[in-house]
Structures are given as C-alpha cells and as structure tokens.
Amino acid sequence: MKKGGSLRGYTIVYLIFLYAPIILLPIFAFNSGTIIAFPLSGFSTKWFAALHDNTLLRTAVKNSLTIAACTSVFATLLGICAARSGAMSDFAFKKGMIGFIMLPLVLPEIIIAVALLVIFVQVLGITPSNWTVIAAHTLICTPFSIAILNGAFQNLDPAFEEAAMDLGENRWGAFRLVILPLVMPGIISSMLISFTISLDEFIIAFFLTGSNPTMPVYIWGATRFVDSLPMIMALDNPRVAVSHAPHHCRIFPPPRPCPDRRQGYRRLPVTALIQLRGVQKWYGDYHALRGIDLEIRQGEFFSLLGPSGCGKTTLLRTIAGFETLSEGTMHIDGRDMATVPANERPTNMVFQSYAIFPHLSVAENVAFGLRRDKSSKEQKAKQVTEALEMVGLGGYGNRAAHALSGGQRQRVALARALILKPKVLLLDEPLSALDKKMREQMQVELIRLQRNVGITFILVTHDQEEALVMSDRIAVMFEGAIGQMADPEELYRRPNSRKVAEFIGKMNILPGHVHSVGNQIGVEVRGLGKADIGPDQAPGGAIVGDTLIGIRPETLAILFPGEVTSNRTADGVVDEVVYYGDMTYYDVKLPGIDKPLTISMKNLIGRPVLEVGAPTKVIWDERSLVVLSK
Amino acid sequence: MAFGRFNSPEGARAFALVLPPFVYAILLLAVPLSAIVLFSFWTQDFTSVDTTFTFANYQKIIDEPIYGTLLARSLKVSLLVTAITVILAYPVAYFVSFYVDPSRKSLWLFLITIPFWTSYLIRVFLWKVILGYNGVINSGLLGLGIISEPLQSINYNVGAVVVTLAHAYAPFAILPIFVALEKIDRSLLEASQDLGENRIMTFIRVTLPLSVPGVVAAVLIVFIPTIGDYVTPELLGGSSGKLIANMIQTQFLQLNNAPLGAALALVAMLCVATISLLFVFLNRRWLRGRS
Structure with missing residues (x-):
C-alpha cells in the first residue's frame, strides 16, 4: 500500500489549520473572563447559565429553527419536482428552465439579498418577518436540493418504476412505494443541507429579518458587544455536536421477516393470445418498428431474436405497455390494449437488470404486486413461499435483495412476475447478465418452468443459440421489421434470406443460378454443380435468374482417404484448418469461387486431420441447399 | 394544445x-x-425615490474613486483567496483520493468538514481572536518573549481577510476536487505508467488534466461567494480591508440609498459573471481541445 508520506504530513498540517480556531471555542466558553484573549482567567460555567437566561437569544434560536425547518421542507419539495423532471424525458427549454432555477448557486448572496429587499420592502411594502427570510432561503437552498436529488433520481434504474407498474401499481403507487423509498437518502440529505444552510445563513437574513433577529443576526450583534461573546461560544458548542447526529440514523429499515411454508405451486390456466396488426413506432424521426404483424399462441415460448437496435426490445415494451403504438393495433386475449396502461395489462416482465427493489427483502419483492390483492396476509405469504419454491429459492424470503447473486436475482424477478399469474410473461434478455454456465442452467430451468406453468413466454434475446434452445417459435428481426418467423429447426435449416442465414449459425453462401421454377426448382451452384431441389428449399421464393445459395458447414463433408461415397463430390484444396477438439473446421477452396467453403467434421476415431494444401473431395447433397433472397 | x-x-x-x-x-x-x-436607473431623493430615468448612479460609480478602488480590491482579494484556497486544497483532496484506504475515505472527509459545522460568523470571529492585537498569536509570542510588543501587521488588513476566507471556504474547494479525482479510472494511470511515464509525468499528463473540471468547480464555488461577503472584511479588514459588499450593505441599510446600492450590486454582479463565464468558457474550450 502506498503511504504518500509527505502528502500525509501536509494533510495533517492542513487539518491543524482547519481545527485551530475551533479548538478555541470550548476554551473561551468555559473561561470566566469577559475579554476573549489570553491569558485565561479561570474555569466557569457562567456563560452557559447566561445562555439559558437570555430571552432575546432564546427567541433568536426559536426563529432560526422555525425558518430552517420551513426552508428545508419547501426547498426539498421544489427540489424533488425539478430533479424528477430532470430525470424524465426532455422537452424544449427544459435545460434552460432548470438552469434558471439553479441560478442562485452562482449569484453572490448579497445580490439576492438586495434584490429581495427592494422587491419586498420598497416595491411591495411587506414588513420583513420570518416569512421573508424563509422565502429567500428557499430560493437559495433549492439549487442545493436539486443538485443532491439529481444524483438520486438519475441513478434510479427506470426499470424500477416500470417494474412497479408492471406489477399493477399506477404512477402514484410506483412513486410512493418504489421511487420515494429509493431516493429517501437523497431527500434526507437535501433536507439536512437546506436546514444547516438556512440555520447559518447571515448575509441575506441580515437584510430581510424582522423585528426578532435570527441566531446569526443575533451573533453578529453580539460581536459588537464584547461582554456577551463568551456566551455565544458556549452556544455554539452543543451545535457542533448536535448537527452531526442525523447523519448516523439508519435510512433503510431492516427487511421484515416473512413466514416460511413449503408447498407446491398451483398450475395456472392459460388463455392468452396476442395479436399485433400493422404496428408502427416512431421516436421523432426514428422509425423503430416498421409494420409488425404477429400472432403469439397460447402457452407458447416465443422468442424475438435480432441484433442490437433491431427493435425487439421496443416491441416487447410495446406489448408490456411501456411504449405506445404510433400506428396499428394490439389485442391481448381478445381485448384491445390501446388504452390499457401497463399496470392493468395481463402481462408481467422480467427486466434485463431484473429491477429487484433494493429497499425490500426477497419476500417483499415477490409480494410487491399482491398489494392490491384482497386475500389475507397468510394467503399472500403462502403464495410468496410457493413462488419462491417454484424458482428454487425456498427459504430465501428474509434475505436482503442486495445480498443475492445474479442467478438468484433472476429467480426473484421470475417469482415476482409469476406470482401474479399473468397471461403473458415478458423476458427482456434475462440471461445476458449471467456467466456461461449459469446461463445454460437457467435456460433449462426456464423451459421446465414454462412447461409447468403453461404461461405464454415472450423472450427477447440477441443470442441465437439461446433462442434455438428455448423457443417454440422465433421471430428474427432486422431494422424494425420481422425478417422471418418460424420454429427453430425450420429457421436453422431454411432461412429465407441472406441476413437471417448469416445471423443464425454459420452458413456458406455461394453464388448460384435458378434455371427453372415448378414442382422442382432447378438450380446451379457455382463450384459444386447442378441440382433439382424442392420448393420448401426456397422459403423466400425463387425466380429464374442469379441468386445466392446457402449450405450449412455440417451438411458438407470431406472424403477422407480410404472412404467411398455415393453422394456427389467436388474437387478442392484445403485452405485452412481450425481444430476445436471434438470438431475440425476446414476451409476448402473450390475452383471457380473466391470464398473458400467452410466444412465442419466430427473428429471420429481413425480420422486424420488434413493439412493445409492437401487436395480433397467435398461431399454435398442437394437436400441441404437453400435458396436465399438477397 | x-x-x-x-x-x-x-x-x-x-x-x-x-x-x-x-x-x-x-x-x-x-x-x-x-x-x-x-432601481439602479433611479435616484434617492431624501426619503423618496425619484423615478426619472438617469445614469447618475453609474456616473457616480465611475467618477468617485472610492467605488473603483473597492471593486478592484474586492476582485483582487477574491481571486487571491480563490487561488490560495484551491492550491492549498488540491494536495489534500489528492491525498484522500489516492492514498487513503477506501474504507477510511469518508472518515477523512468527515474530519475535514467537522470544523465547518460551527457558525460561519463564529469562525470568522475566532480568526479575529487568533490574529487580533491581544489575540492568541500576539499574546503567545509576547509570553514566550519573542516579541516585545504586539504585532500589528497580522491584523485588520487584507492579509487577515485572505487567511480567514481561505479557511472558511476550504471544504468547498476540497470536495469538488476530491470528487473529480475519484472519478478518474485508475487503469488510466496504470496505462500511462505502462506507456513509460513516471509517477510525476503521469500526474501532469493524466491526473491533473482529468481533475480540471473539479478544480473549475472549486474555483467558482470559492470565488462567487467571497465577492459578496461583507462579514469577514467588516470584522477583520480594518479600514484598508473593506470590500465592495460592505459598501453595498452600507448604501442599503445605513445611508438608505437603494438606487446607488442597486447600481453597485449590479456592477459587482457583472464582474462576477464575466470572470465566472471566462472560467467556464476556458474549461469548455480546453476540454473540447482534448476530446
């Protein structure tokens, strides 16, 4: 560990400089002399007694506390408004408006003091009172409040509010139950800061104070009368001690215990069916969804697959109700969703960040959506236990949410959504935050869970393997539109376009030509030869002319020395060898095409690994060809 | 709609x-x-305000040298206080950010802020106790026999004002610099050393430039309020240490000349705004040049 010797020494000297005047406080508070100077005249507590007897000072203290209390409340309320607005979506002039509210931060206080004095006294003819000081202090404390609360509001994952609404709360409920508790540390420090600024503020208070002074104004007066000064020093000693006390109070209550009873999870009836027709979504000029037509069946595990920015998450959030449709219609279970807000939809969501409320325990998180439920406390506790059991977290109810691992958070998010028995469960890249091993385990568990509860799952993912493993059907999306929708096998074997083919798995794409179209399609693949293929091998349609033909690497083979085949072959030369252990990938160059053909071969017993440059024969089969639209 | x-x-x-x-x-x-x-374009006519539009107040501020002197002295003192406070504060922030164990950082910051939980007025007055004619330093030195009569050069002048203000605004300078230093990704420093720079050059080429936003924030936080402070100059400045804020306060509360006071306040505000904007602008330009 670096020690920073000379810097440490400097810092200690600096601290002595900071503390030097403060050390004098208790010395003169307990010194019997009236004059604040050395040598000292003797120990005495008479100044503390004098404090107690001074009625004017008592009034001043009372005034200051009243003003500071009012200021801290008003400034924090205004600060919450501005900071919350700041964290929400932009509109014209928002930055300017908030910037203007922050202006007192960069104005010397005397400017504010004289401006308010002129407007209050000279223009409006108001007699200065505690209220004029409160008004001024609220003005100067609001920017501090905003600065503090900004951090709190901006660090807030928007998924928390959405999760609360997804679980059935309306906007006010989401604010009260989730946002407010999460920004509570910010609110408390905003109130404390405003309180202390107001309590100690002198420059403005001196201009605007009424007939009864505030404490700093009284102290200012006292600095003119030397004999009351030691008393002021006595006054300030307890203030130092007291002003720090609130910093040590606990902000989050400990998680409340929750009864733990083990029982099986009840099977849920499945009735949901989602219908989207001509769905369009615009963000200003950006066209996020370009005419989506989609039907999702009851009880199906459906995946939206695509590269980032393809609109799959937007589509999911549209179904959840967090985004409105620009055009088109959406029905869930036969009901038009146009006017149904997120908290009233029969959908629940597992957020990418999981949005586990950090201020609640595991059980409280799972029970969040049950608040509006009429059933008894015991009934709810039972449901929570069952839901936790179902996701394999039995006995975790009392844990604090922040003490969970990634996989456990994911399970809590699942339990929290499934406990509400939604018709559709929406999963936004739920596995992307997990490591590979955990991800594979959760894939299997999710499939099992979906089969058990029978709820329609809609999964958003960019991981093609994940989609292939888990889904009943997959919609592949590119640039706001669906490229292909099919079951995993069909999608893999018969991609309808070059884009889909390249996005899912490895695909050799060769130039080719369609000769004839009919019951059979006659094609010629450059480098391989002519073949007749079935119409199912052109899922995107085929027209006579040049085209692209796809072949998966594992549907090709290399003819090893000593092997024979009745299949068609083509001559080539090994261009590259990549050894994977169980497999070897060969790139083989064929005459007539530039790009080598990739072929994957299982490393069976006795099969050698070929060397680069070896002449070889490539075995192919017309049944594995697929005509790709460009 | x-x-x-x-x-x-x-x-x-x-x-x-x-x-x-x-x-x-x-x-x-x-x-x-x-x-x-x-108001600054009106004039005070004994007990009432004459509302004819006039530049008389501004003319007066230009013509009578006292105002110019006070303004110049205010700017000089504020800039001096700002420079001293920030330069003194930087190593402290650096020490806490880079050399203090993470679990103890908040303790150090706490130590730094404790003195500032006492009343600002009291703190200023305590400096008067330390630096005054019969103050701690003078009586201490007299008692030790180092001097034969109290030093007068340490009290009731601009120097006393500067020391007091540098003390009063210390945490406001330390905290923003500390925050800026904390934000620096430590792997950048390792990268710099990996690329062949020693610790000092790493500081000059990486740490210092990246902490500039914090330094600018500290400069503004110290500079702006010191220009409007009339407490410290009143208590410690003597007659040679009075600043523009004292004059504004006098015009409003003692001479009852709100229009002239308003004009003075606006001129002072204009100076503060110009210098602050200059700092912000330089910072922006400088940062843009980097990115």
Missing part, C-alpha cells in the same frame, strides 16, 4: 413537474433582479 409541443406524454409530465420551482424562481429571482435593474 400546449402539450402538442411535447414528443411524449412523459415530456408533458416533466414540464408540469418543473413548473412549480421555475415559477418560484421567476417570482423570487427574475422579478427582484429586474427591480434592482430598474
């Missing part, structure tokens, strides 16, 4: 939320500031 301008319902909600604090700022900041602008 009014909401038609917003892209989304959330934009409209954001607007509704920002409205209360904005209206409050209009009523208690924009309106009063406009009022003193108006």
Whole structure:
C-alpha cells in the first residue's frame, strides 16, 4: 500500500489549520473572563447559565429553527419536482428552465439579498418577518436540493418504476412505494443541507429579518458587544455536536421477516393470445418498428431474436405497455390494449437488470404486486413461499435483495412476475447478465418452468443459440421489421434470406443460378454443380435468374482417404484448418469461387486431420441447399 | 394544445413537474433582479425615490474613486483567496483520493468538514481572536518573549481577510476536487505508467488534466461567494480591508440609498459573471481541445 508520506504530513498540517480556531471555542466558553484573549482567567460555567437566561437569544434560536425547518421542507419539495423532471424525458427549454432555477448557486448572496429587499420592502411594502427570510432561503437552498436529488433520481434504474407498474401499481403507487423509498437518502440529505444552510445563513437574513433577529443576526450583534461573546461560544458548542447526529440514523429499515411454508405451486390456466396488426413506432424521426404483424399462441415460448437496435426490445415494451403504438393495433386475449396502461395489462416482465427493489427483502419483492390483492396476509405469504419454491429459492424470503447473486436475482424477478399469474410473461434478455454456465442452467430451468406453468413466454434475446434452445417459435428481426418467423429447426435449416442465414449459425453462401421454377426448382451452384431441389428449399421464393445459395458447414463433408461415397463430390484444396477438439473446421477452396467453403467434421476415431494444401473431395447433397433472397 | 409541443406524454409530465420551482424562481429571482435593474436607473431623493430615468448612479460609480478602488480590491482579494484556497486544497483532496484506504475515505472527509459545522460568523470571529492585537498569536509570542510588543501587521488588513476566507471556504474547494479525482479510472494511470511515464509525468499528463473540471468547480464555488461577503472584511479588514459588499450593505441599510446600492450590486454582479463565464468558457474550450 502506498503511504504518500509527505502528502500525509501536509494533510495533517492542513487539518491543524482547519481545527485551530475551533479548538478555541470550548476554551473561551468555559473561561470566566469577559475579554476573549489570553491569558485565561479561570474555569466557569457562567456563560452557559447566561445562555439559558437570555430571552432575546432564546427567541433568536426559536426563529432560526422555525425558518430552517420551513426552508428545508419547501426547498426539498421544489427540489424533488425539478430533479424528477430532470430525470424524465426532455422537452424544449427544459435545460434552460432548470438552469434558471439553479441560478442562485452562482449569484453572490448579497445580490439576492438586495434584490429581495427592494422587491419586498420598497416595491411591495411587506414588513420583513420570518416569512421573508424563509422565502429567500428557499430560493437559495433549492439549487442545493436539486443538485443532491439529481444524483438520486438519475441513478434510479427506470426499470424500477416500470417494474412497479408492471406489477399493477399506477404512477402514484410506483412513486410512493418504489421511487420515494429509493431516493429517501437523497431527500434526507437535501433536507439536512437546506436546514444547516438556512440555520447559518447571515448575509441575506441580515437584510430581510424582522423585528426578532435570527441566531446569526443575533451573533453578529453580539460581536459588537464584547461582554456577551463568551456566551455565544458556549452556544455554539452543543451545535457542533448536535448537527452531526442525523447523519448516523439508519435510512433503510431492516427487511421484515416473512413466514416460511413449503408447498407446491398451483398450475395456472392459460388463455392468452396476442395479436399485433400493422404496428408502427416512431421516436421523432426514428422509425423503430416498421409494420409488425404477429400472432403469439397460447402457452407458447416465443422468442424475438435480432441484433442490437433491431427493435425487439421496443416491441416487447410495446406489448408490456411501456411504449405506445404510433400506428396499428394490439389485442391481448381478445381485448384491445390501446388504452390499457401497463399496470392493468395481463402481462408481467422480467427486466434485463431484473429491477429487484433494493429497499425490500426477497419476500417483499415477490409480494410487491399482491398489494392490491384482497386475500389475507397468510394467503399472500403462502403464495410468496410457493413462488419462491417454484424458482428454487425456498427459504430465501428474509434475505436482503442486495445480498443475492445474479442467478438468484433472476429467480426473484421470475417469482415476482409469476406470482401474479399473468397471461403473458415478458423476458427482456434475462440471461445476458449471467456467466456461461449459469446461463445454460437457467435456460433449462426456464423451459421446465414454462412447461409447468403453461404461461405464454415472450423472450427477447440477441443470442441465437439461446433462442434455438428455448423457443417454440422465433421471430428474427432486422431494422424494425420481422425478417422471418418460424420454429427453430425450420429457421436453422431454411432461412429465407441472406441476413437471417448469416445471423443464425454459420452458413456458406455461394453464388448460384435458378434455371427453372415448378414442382422442382432447378438450380446451379457455382463450384459444386447442378441440382433439382424442392420448393420448401426456397422459403423466400425463387425466380429464374442469379441468386445466392446457402449450405450449412455440417451438411458438407470431406472424403477422407480410404472412404467411398455415393453422394456427389467436388474437387478442392484445403485452405485452412481450425481444430476445436471434438470438431475440425476446414476451409476448402473450390475452383471457380473466391470464398473458400467452410466444412465442419466430427473428429471420429481413425480420422486424420488434413493439412493445409492437401487436395480433397467435398461431399454435398442437394437436400441441404437453400435458396436465399438477397 | 400546449402539450402538442411535447414528443411524449412523459415530456408533458416533466414540464408540469418543473413548473412549480421555475415559477418560484421567476417570482423570487427574475422579478427582484429586474427591480434592482430598474432601481439602479433611479435616484434617492431624501426619503423618496425619484423615478426619472438617469445614469447618475453609474456616473457616480465611475467618477468617485472610492467605488473603483473597492471593486478592484474586492476582485483582487477574491481571486487571491480563490487561488490560495484551491492550491492549498488540491494536495489534500489528492491525498484522500489516492492514498487513503477506501474504507477510511469518508472518515477523512468527515474530519475535514467537522470544523465547518460551527457558525460561519463564529469562525470568522475566532480568526479575529487568533490574529487580533491581544489575540492568541500576539499574546503567545509576547509570553514566550519573542516579541516585545504586539504585532500589528497580522491584523485588520487584507492579509487577515485572505487567511480567514481561505479557511472558511476550504471544504468547498476540497470536495469538488476530491470528487473529480475519484472519478478518474485508475487503469488510466496504470496505462500511462505502462506507456513509460513516471509517477510525476503521469500526474501532469493524466491526473491533473482529468481533475480540471473539479478544480473549475472549486474555483467558482470559492470565488462567487467571497465577492459578496461583507462579514469577514467588516470584522477583520480594518479600514484598508473593506470590500465592495460592505459598501453595498452600507448604501442599503445605513445611508438608505437603494438606487446607488442597486447600481453597485449590479456592477459587482457583472464582474462576477464575466470572470465566472471566462472560467467556464476556458474549461469548455480546453476540454473540447482534448476530446
């Protein structure tokens, strides 16, 4: 560990400089002399007694506390408004408006003091009172409040509010139950800061104070009368001690215990069916969804697959109700969703960040959506236990949410959504935050869970393997539109376009030509030869002319020395060898095409690994060809 | 209709939320500031205000040397205080950020802020006790026999004002610099050393430039309030250490000449704004040049 010797020494000297005047406080508070100077005249507590007897000072203290209390409340309320607005979506002039509210931060206080004095006294003819000081202090404390609360509001994952609404709360409920508790540390420090600024503020208070002074104004007066000064020093000693006390109070209550009873999870009836027709979504000029037509069946595990920015998450959030449709219609279970807000939809969501409320325990998180439920406390506790059991977290109810691992958070998010028995469960890249091993385990568990509860799952993912493993059907999306929708096998074997083919798995794409179209399609693949293929091998349609033909690497083979085949072959030369252990990938160059053909071969017993440059024969089969639209 | 301008319902909600604090700022900041602008073009006619438009107040500020002197001295003292405070504070922030064990950082910051939980007025007055004619330093040195009569050069002058203000604004300088230093990704420093720079050059080429936003924040936080402070100069400045804020206060509360006071306040504000904007502008330009 670096020690920073000379810097440490400097810092200690600096601290002595900071503390030097403060050390004098208790010395003169307990010194019997009236004059604040050395040598000292003797120990005495008479100044503390004098404090107690001074009625004017008592009034001043009372005034200051009243003003500071009012200021801290008003400034924090205004600060919450501005900071919350700041964290929400932009509109014209928002930055300017908030910037203007922050202006007192960069104005010397005397400017504010004289401006308010002129407007209050000279223009409006108001007699200065505690209220004029409160008004001024609220003005100067609001920017501090905003600065503090900004951090709190901006660090807030928007998924928390959405999760609360997804679980059935309306906007006010989401604010009260989730946002407010999460920004509570910010609110408390905003109130404390405003309180202390107001309590100690002198420059403005001196201009605007009424007939009864505030404490700093009284102290200012006292600095003119030397004999009351030691008393002021006595006054300030307890203030130092007291002003720090609130910093040590606990902000989050400990998680409340929750009864733990083990029982099986009840099977849920499945009735949901989602219908989207001509769905369009615009963000200003950006066209996020370009005419989506989609039907999702009851009880199906459906995946939206695509590269980032393809609109799959937007589509999911549209179904959840967090985004409105620009055009088109959406029905869930036969009901038009146009006017149904997120908290009233029969959908629940597992957020990418999981949005586990950090201020609640595991059980409280799972029970969040049950608040509006009429059933008894015991009934709810039972449901929570069952839901936790179902996701394999039995006995975790009392844990604090922040003490969970990634996989456990994911399970809590699942339990929290499934406990509400939604018709559709929406999963936004739920596995992307997990490591590979955990991800594979959760894939299997999710499939099992979906089969058990029978709820329609809609999964958003960019991981093609994940989609292939888990889904009943997959919609592949590119640039706001669906490229292909099919079951995993069909999608893999018969991609309808070059884009889909390249996005899912490895695909050799060769130039080719369609000769004839009919019951059979006659094609010629450059480098391989002519073949007749079935119409199912052109899922995107085929027209006579040049085209692209796809072949998966594992549907090709290399003819090893000593092997024979009745299949068609083509001559080539090994261009590259990549050894994977169980497999070897060969790139083989064929005459007539530039790009080598990739072929994957299982490393069976006795099969050698070929060397680069070896002449070889490539075995192919017309049944594995697929005509790709460009 | 009014909401038609917003892209989304959330934009409209954001607007509704920002409205209360904005209206409050209009009523208690924009309106009063406009009022003193108006007042500065009027004149005080014994007990009433003469509302004929005139540049007389500004003319007076230019003509009578006392105002120029006070303004120049205020700017000089504020800039000096700012420079000293920030330069003294930087190594402390650096030490806490880079050399203190993470679990103890908040303890150190706490230690730094404790002295500032006492009243500002009291703290200023305590410096008077330390530096005064019969103060701690003088009586201490007299008692030790080092000097034969109290030093007068340490009290009731600009130097005493500078020391007191540098003390008063210390945490306001340390905290923003500390925050800026904390934000620096430590792997950048390792990268710099990996690329062949030693610790000192790493500091000059990486740490210092990246901490500039914190330094600028510290400069503004110290500079702006010191220009408007009349407490410290009043208690410690003597006759040679009075600043522009004392004059504004005198005009308003003792001489009852609000128009001249308003004009002085506006001129002072203009100076503060110009210098502050200069700092912000330099910072922006400098940062843009980097990115």
